[in-house]
Amino acid sequence: MYVPNYVPEPEAMAGNVTQATYTRRLLFIRETFYRFCLWVLVIALGAWAIPSEFARESRFVWVWVLALALISLIRTIGRGKSWEVQTAPLQVLICVGITALAARTATTFHFPAWSILAGIGCFAVYAMLCGRDFSFVGGYVLALIASSTIIAFIMVEEALTSLESWQAVLWNALGLLYLVYDLASLMCRRKTNEVTAASVDLFRDVFNPFGWVPRVVMHWYRHRILNDLSFDLPFRKWLED
DSSP: OOOOSSSSOOOTTTTTTSSSHHHHHHHHHHHHHHHHHHHHHHHHHHHHHGGOOOOOOOOHHHHHHHHHHHHHHHHTTTTTOHHHHHHHHHHHHHHHHHHHHHHHHHHTTOOOOOHHHHHHHHHHHHHHHHHTOOHHHHHHHHHHHHHHHHHHHHHHHOOHHHHHHHHHHHHHHHHHHHHHHHHHHHHHHHOTTTHHHHHHHHHHHGGHHHHHHHHHHHHHTTTTGGGGSSSSSHHHHHOOO
């Protein structure tokens, strides 16, 4: 008897990282994440160097959203094609530039973008020290505890308001969750020699939920999973019509 999962299986491409040896999978995870950390460091330095007077327009955040949407579309159109992987370095430059500008703009409007760096840094320490005992769940929990502690010290030292403090903790937890989940998912969608392209995916995959949620809903409908729920969902009637 086949019992379907409550969420659909991730879309997998032929020859993806999950088909490689454990050692090679670990190497891909670390190379991709460390390269992403390098881009984040460049973004942080770039955001720091941008004058605050230049980043007072909220439209820069919308430029960032539109640019990432365009790069995400390129990934969709070029899925499985060599040109998509070959243009990854150019996509990195675009991602780093617009994200640095958006981060500087967000900071100008008192958005705690700095808190996300704490989670990324703590997860990087975990990735370096865990050896072959790498775990996405364990890494997330340990990095979340460590980064939340760091943020708590910053709250006290900088005398942040309660709203700013809660925002910092929340965005760190959400950013770290997205990073860990997407890093794990990349192994189904990338080959072992596509490290740079995979590091770009960690930027543009923020748009994945818009395509993932409809897939989940249709998966529930196809396998009649909604019948297992004792309460009514807003879209149950719409699916059954």
